Every structure is written in C-alpha cells, then in structure tokens.
Amino acid sequence: MTFRPIVVSELTREYDGVPVVDRVSFEVSASSIFGLIGPNGAGKTTTMKMLTGLIRPTAGSIRMLGKDFLKHPAAVRRSLGHVYANMAFYPHLSGEENLRFFGRFYGFSRPELKARIEHVLDFADLLDARTRHVGAYSSGMKQRLGIAKALLHDPEILLFDEATNGVDVEGTEDIRSLMFELRVQGKTTVITSHRLDEIELLCDRIAILDKGRIVASGGLGEIRDALTGVLFKYVVNSPQPLTLDWGDAAPRIRYTGQASVILSERDLMTRLAAAFPTDRVEVVRPTFEEVCLWILRKSHEKRDGADSTDTQNAPLVSGR
Amino acid sequence: MKQGLRMANHFLAKRLASYQNLMFFLLLLAVLFAGIASMQSDRIGYQRAYAAWGTSDWDSMPVAVLEIGTAHQTVYSAVSYYFTHSAEGRGGGLLPMRFVMQWLTFILPIVALAASFTSVSEELESGVIQSLFVLPISHRFIGLAKLFGESLALLTTTLLGLGTIALIAARALGISWSGPQLVRALLGLLVVGLYVTVFLLLGSWISAKARRSSKALWVVAAVFLGLFVLHVSIDGVMRMRASSLPELPAVSSDVHLYFAQLQRRPVLSTAEAPGDVVEYLSELSDYSAAVSERIRAQYARERWIGLVSVSHLFLAVEGELLQDEFPSAVGIVFREGGDAAGGSIGASLAAVAPEIAWLILLALALTLANGRALSRLEV
Numbered sequence: 001m002t003f004r005p006i007v008v009s010e011l012t013r014e015y016d017g018v019p020v021v022d023r024v025s026f027e028v029s030a031s032s033i034f035g036l037i038g039p040n041g042a043g044k045t046t047t048m049k050m051l052t053g054l055i056r057p058t059a060g061s062i063r064m065l066g067k068d069f070l071k072h073p074a075a076v077r078r079s080l081g082h083v084y085a086n087m088a089f090y091p092h093l094s095g096e097e098n099l100r101f102f103g104r105f106y107g108f109s110r111p112e113l114k115a116r117i118e119h120v121l122d123f124a125d126l127l128d129a130r131t132r133h134v135g136a137y138s139s140g141m142k143q144r145l146g147i148a149k150a151l152l153h154d155p156e157i158l159l160f161d162e163a164t165n166g167v168d169v170e171g172t173e174d175i176r177s178l179m180f181e182l183r184v185q186g187k188t189t190v191i192t193s194h195r196l197d198e199i200e201l202l203c204d205r206i207a208i209l210d211k212g213r214i215v216a217s218g219g220l221g222e223i224r225d226a227l228t229g230v231l232f233k234y235v236v237n238s239p240q241p242l243t244l245d246w247g248d249a250a251p252r253i254r255y256t257g258q259a260s261v262i263l264s265e266r267d268l269m270t271r272l273a274a275a276f277p278t279d280r281v282e283v284v285r286p287t288f289e290e291v292c293l294w295i296l297r298k299s300h301e302k303r304d305g306a307d308s309t310d311t312q313n314a315p316l317v318s319g320r
Numbered sequence: 321m322k323q324g325l326r327m328a329n330h331f332l333a334k335r336l337a338s339y340q341n342l343m344f345f346l347l348l349l350a351v352l353f354a355g356i357a358s359m360q361s362d363r364i365g366y367q368r369a370y371a372a373w374g375t376s377d378w379d380s381m382p383v384a385v386l387e388i389g390t391a392h393q394t395v396y397s398a399v400s401y402y403f404t405h406s407a408e409g410r411g412g413g414l415l416p417m418r419f420v421m422q423w424l425t426f427i428l429p430i431v432a433l434a435a436s437f438t439s440v441s442e443e444l445e446s447g448v449i450q451s452l453f454v455l456p457i458s459h460r461f462i463g464l465a466k467l468f469g470e471s472l473a474l475l476t477t478t479l480l481g482l483g484t485i486a487l488i489a490a491r492a493l494g495i496s497w498s499g500p501q502l503v504r505a506l507l508g509l510l511v512v513g514l515y516v517t518v519f520l521l522l523g524s525w526i527s528a529k530a531r532r533s534s535k536a537l538w539v540v541a542a543v544f545l546g547l548f549v550l551h552v553s554i555d556g557v558m559r560m561r562a563s564s565l566p567e568l569p570a571v572s573s574d575v576h577l578y579f580a581q582l583q584r585r586p587v588l589s590t591a592e593a594p595g596d597v598v599e600y601l602s603e604l605s606d607y608s609a610a611v612s613e614r615i616r617a618q619y620a621r622e623r624w625i626g627l628v629s630v631s632h633l634f635l636a637v638e639g640e641l642l643q644d645e646f647p648s649a650v651g652i653v654f655r656e657g658g659d660a661a662g663g664s665i666g667a668s669l670a671a672v673a674p675e676i677a678w679l680i681l682l683a684l685a686l687t688l689a690n691g692r693a694l695s696r697l698e699v
C-alpha cells in the first residue's frame with residue numbers, strides 16, 4: 001500500500017452551526033503537489049487552516065506522516081512548513097533575525113541554525129537583503145522570506161495558502177519558480193489558489209471545492225478525461241457572430257472570449273458542420289480553466305436543484 | 321521549557337525596546353518625581369506663606385493662605401521633610417511612599433492595561449500570530465511565554481523606575497533604607513509587582529477575547545472606569561462609616577509657631593524641641609496610631625472590600641506596610657535614640673498575607689484564563 005503523508009477524512013468545520021467545510025476528504029501522495037481550488041468562500045483557506053492547526057475542525061480527522069494531527073499537533077508541526085497570503089513578520093527585525101527567531105524553536109544548535117538560515121536565504125534569493133528590516137521588504141520579498149521560513153526546518157510537508165496573493169507579476173514568477181524547485185526536491189505540498197493557471201502549472205492532483213464541499217477531485221488529466229463525451233469545445237473560424245437558431249441546445253452553449261469559441265454539453269458537430277464548412281469547425285480540448293468553471297457551474301445547478309444532502313455531497317468528477 | 325524561555329526572552333526584549341515601554345518609564349519617573357517635588361514644594365510653600373505673613377502674627381493667618389489644610393498637616397509635612405533630611409545612619413524613610421502610593425493606585429492599572437490590551441490582538445491584526453502558531457509548541461505555551469516576557473518587561477521597568485527614584489532620593493535626600501524598612505520596601509515592591517501583574521493579565525485576556533485592538537481598547541477603558549467608580553463608591557461608604565474617629569489633639573500657639581519656624585531652618589536639632597512640642601508630637605503620634613488602628617479595624621471588619629475592589633486592597637496593603645512611618649519619623653527626628661519604623665516584620669507580613677495571597681490567587685486565575693483563551697484562540 002502506498003504511503004500517503006496527508007490523509008484527510010470527513011473534515012468539517014462549522015461556524016454557528018453552518019458548515020463552511022463539509023465532510024472534505026482527500027489524500028496526498030508523497031512528493032506530489034496537491035491543489036485545492038475553488039471560488040472565494042469555497043472553504044480553501046479554512047481547510048488549510050485546519051491542516052496547519054490554526055483552527056480546529058468540528059468533525060473529521062487529519063493524519064500527517066502517519067500521526068493524528070489533532071492529538072499530536074506539536075509533533076506534526078515539526079514536519080510542516082506553512083506559507084500564507086501576505087506573510088507577516090516582525091517588521092523591526094531583519095529577514096535574518098526573523099528567521100533566527102522562528103528557527104530557534106526547531107531544536108537547532110547555533111551553527112546548524114546559522115547554516116540553515118544561510119541555505120534558505122540563498123534558496124529564496126534573499127542573501128543580499130538579509131540584514132534589511134522586513135518592514136522595508138516588498139510583498140514579493142516577504143513571500144519569499146515566508147518560503148525561507150517554511151523551509152528552515154526542512155519539513156516534509158509544505159502548505160501554500162494563496163501564497164502569490166497580492167504579489168506582482170515578477171514576484172509571482174519568482175515564487176512559482178521556488179515551488180517548482182521544491183517539487184523537484186520531492187516535498188509533499190498542498191497549494192490553495194484561485195489562480196487556475198498556477199494550479200495547472202504546478203499540481204499533480206487537485207480537488208475543486210465549492211461551498212465547503214469537494215465537487216471534483218483527481219489528476220488534472222483524469223478530471224478532463226472524465227468529461228469526455230460530456231463537455232465539448234469547438235472553435236468556429238467565423239468572422240461573424242454566431243446567430244444561428246440553436247433551439248433547445250442554446251442554454252447549454254457557453255461562449256468564451258471571441259464568439260467563435262463554443263463550449264457545450266452535447267455534441268453539436270453535426271449542426272455546426274451543417275452551418276459552416278467542415279474545415280472551419282475544429283473540435284479542441286477544453287482548457288483546465290474551462291473544465292473547472294463547467295464543474296463549478298454544474299455544482300451550483302445541482303445544489304440549487306437537489307433535495308438530498310447525500311446527492312449534494314457526491315462529487316461530480318472523481319479520479320482514482 | 322527551554323523553548324518557552326526563548327519565546328519569553330524574545331517578547332521581553334521586544335517589549336523592553338518598545339517606545340511604549342520608554343513612555344511608561346518616563347511617565348513613572350515623572351509621577352515619582354512629582355511625588356518628591358510635591359513634598360519639596362510643600363516646604364517651599366510653607367516658607368513663602370509664613371515669610372509673607374510674618375512670624376509675629378502667624379496665628380491669625382488663615383489656613384487658606386497655606387492652601388494645605390490644618391496645622392496637623394503642617395506638622396506632618398514638617399516632620400516628613402526633616403525626617404527625609406535627617407542625617408544618614410539614622411534609619412531610612414518610606415514616608416514619601418505614602419504620597420506616591422495614592423497616585424500609583426490608578427496609574428499602575430492604566431499603564432498595565434495600556435501595555436497589554438494589544439498583546440494578542442496586535443499579533444492577530446498583523447498576521448504574525450499565524451507564523452507563531454505553526455511553530456511546534458502548543459498555542460497556550462506560546463501565549464503564556466509571550467505574556468510572561470511582556471509582563472517581565474513591564475515589571476522590570478516599574479521596578480527600575482522605583483529603584484531609580486529610590487537611589488535619587490537616597491543620594492539627594494540622604495535617605496538610607498535598612499533593616500525592617502528595607503524589608504517593608506521590598507514587600508511593598510512585591511505588592512506593586514503583583515498589582516501590575518493582575519492588570520497586565522487582565523489586559524491580555526481582554527485582548528485575546530476581543531481579537532481587535534479597537535474593541536479591546538473600549539473594553540479596558542470600561543473596565544478601568546468601572547474600577548474607578550467602584551473605588552470612589554466604596555470610599556464614600558467607608559467615610560460614612562468611619563465618622564467616629566478620635567478628636568485631633570489640640571495645637572497650642574507655641575507648638576504651631578515652633579513648626580512654622582521649622583520650615584525655615586536648614587537643619588533640625590532635636591535638642592531645640594521644647595517640651596510641649598515633644599508632648600504634642602507624642603499626642604499626635606498616638607492620634608495617628610489610633611486613626612491607623614481604626615482604619616485597620618474597619619478594614620479588618622470589612623475585609624471583603626479588598627475582594628471586590630483590588631485598588632482598595634492595594635492601598636490597604638501599602639498602608640499597612642507604611643503605617644508606622646509617621647510615628648517612627650517623629651521618633652527619629654524628635655527623640656534621641658529613635659529607631660526606624662517599629663513593629664515586627666512578621667506582624668506586618670501576617671497582617672498583609674491574606675491580601676498578598678488574594679492578589680496571587682487573582683494573578684493565577686487570570687493566568688489560567690489567559691491560557692484557556694489562548695489555547696482556544698483561532699486564527
């Protein structure tokens with residue numbers, strides 16, 4: 001049986017009796033990157049805070065590296081690195097001093113800590129800014145310092161919660177590069193982001209959250225493949241807007257970008273071929289973003305129309 | 321434990337280096353200087369008032385000119401002044417502390433609450449708490465270590481302030497603390513420390529519960545106002561019940577004149593004190609002891625007051641520790657062979673032990689409340 005460093009079962013968090021995270025379960029394989037995505041209010045950050053122990057679950061369990069997190073939080077945190085949006089540090093201390101302060105609690109000897117600080121500052125490309133007060137850092141530098149802090153004790157598990165939020169393009173690119181490097185180093189990582197391009201770029205597997213529930217999960221390819229025969233995308237090379245009478249198919253068609261791109265839940269090839277020359281109609285693979293948006297839309301429709309709670313909680317797409 | 325000390329050390333250093341701490345230190349020095357300055361100004365005021373009025377007709381001088389009060393207060397002030405100017409080696413003097421304690425009763429809670437009401441909310445608002453709470457230490461431990469470090473910083477500053485003033489007073493006024501007075505002074509400092517700690521813990525607990533600094537500010541302001549109103553109300557009730565105090569001893573013209581003249585003398589010689597002055601002082605000393613005894617008896621009867629009003633508790637303890645200072649001062653200055661404040665240390669300690677125990681209990685209860693609030697704190 002493959003060892004899963006992170007096993008989350010039926011994780012639930014309620015505020016005033018209202019579930020914000022509702023029976024969320026997933027497993028993360030060793031040395032892989034797992035992405036939690038979803039719109040604002042989907043429960044990504046709440047889930048992440050439960051994974052870091054910043055908030056307690058109302059129900060469910062979290063096992064990390066074989067240990068029950070809720071029973072042994074301190075032991076698990078020793079193997080955990082956390083990077084969150086708009087990382088905060090003590091502004092009156094330099095980057096190096098901040099790292100030294102946080103690093104002291106991981107049981108390093110002085111020479112070890114010094115070497116680790118040197119290493120992570122180098123990794124985060126902050127050696128030149130090490131003596132500068134953090135208050136003078138840019139948001140991108142603070143996030144990179146956050147990554148340095150998260151890596152200080154060489155954790156096996158890394159949690160990135162909207163780590164590129166509020167960071168400019170250049171800073172975002174830097175952070176993504178660091179994430180790539182961590183992936184190469186074999187860290188087990190969970191990322192939350194509303195940036196689907198980021199998730200697509202970095203993650204091996206994902207879970208799509210909506211209103212606190214997982215509505216789809218699996219590998220990126222698996223999720224796409226699961227929609228084969230369900231979701232179609234056509235590119236129609238027409239300079240004119242599509243003004244055809246689509247009849248009962250009309251509500252299922254989504255236009256994205258230019259009017260010449262059509263997404264549909266049914267095969268419209270015959271009708272499109274009848275309306276346009278065949279060489280002007282092309283069937284293409286929906287993008288990851290389009291797949292996610294479709295899944296979320298279907299989730300909303302299902303939730304609005306469903307009565308049974310069990311039906312609501314069943315994922316639309318589920319990989320192995 | 322080692323990690324807790326590291327954490328506490330960080331917050332101790334952070335708080336000690338903060339501008340709030342510097343402000344508090346300066347405020348404390350200002351208050352204590354003001355206490356000493358007020359004594360000095362009393363003396364100067366007396367000198368000027370008597371000089372302006374003329375010694376020949378001093379008896380008809382209205383008290384209003386002095387702006388101080390009765391002749392007894394004149395005596396008190398004179399004794400206090402000459403006592404603190406008495407030669408070294410004649411024992412010390414905690415008498416000035418009686419003035420200072422009245423001020424500190426409310427200043428210390430204000431400063432302690434001001435120093436601690438952002439203790440947790442500030443970290444929550446800045447977001448640093450997320451970095452702290454993912455460290456491999458329990459949240460309760462982190463919170464208490466932070467609290468310990470910050471409290472220690474404030475206590476260090478408080479004691480440093482009091483110590484600075486004590487040294488200045490010792491050098492400038494020739495006071496030397498030794499023997500029973502030193503022990504009483506240390507006990508007094510312990511009570512000051514406990515009093516400050518109670519309010520620090522209260523402020524920190526409010527901070528953790530309120531989560532936002534603005535909300536915490538309103539709550540601590542309401543708490544302080546409540547404390548003040550309670551204090552004033554209880555004072556009113558106690559005054560009504562304490563209407564049967566003994567009569568003040570009569571002051572003869574000669575005695576009053578003697579004290580008026582004292583104000584202009586650089587050094588007092590006990591040999592100069594006429595017999596009726598010594599007799600008067602003896603009566604006044606007895607009166608002072610009787611009043612103290614009444615107050616103590618009343619407090620002993622109504623000891624519950626200290627349970628509900630921590631400011632009264634503080635004043636009662638400090639009063640108990642300092643109550644012998646006046647008769648002692650009279651003894652040292654006016655009677656050959658006088659000694660430092662009388663009474664055994666054991667008796668003083670026994671008298672204030674329940675109050676000190678209550679303050680410790682309060683501090684422990686608030687520590688537990690803080691630990692509970694911090695362990696349940698969600699970010």
